[in-house]
Amino acid sequence: MYSKKHLSPPKRFVVFSEWSQKIYNKKFLLLETSFHSLIKKRPIQFLNKKKKKLKVESAFLYLSNSSIRFKKNITKTIAINIFPRFLYYLQDLSLSINFIIFFSFFVLHINSFFVFLKN
DSSP states (O other), X not given: OOOTTSOOOOTTOOOOOHHHHHHHHHHHHHHHHHHHHHHHHSHHHHEETTTTEEOHHHHHXXXXXXXXXSOTTHHHHIIIIIHHXXXXXXXXXXXXXXXXXXXXXXXXXXXXXXXXXXX
């Protein structure tokens, strides 16, 4: 499943569905570089040292504060680079479902915001 050259996922990794597993397998190499470079900018907001996992609330706070600086392809950037990585860190199935619902509304909101700016 994973080649020996690359890091294996953490022991507590939960496969939420076959779909998320496929995304993780495809994007793992591409995401490692882009996601960690994003985390390096504000490590305290993204990582919880005690639990060693992503803080979803802090990540959304970071995204909402810096959304104005994103270009028109913000939805592509978030969906390709960040979203599969969140699935990798989330542990609870119900939390992941709520996250997916919230994320879809978040993307729709950003899209409508840019349409409003255009008009």
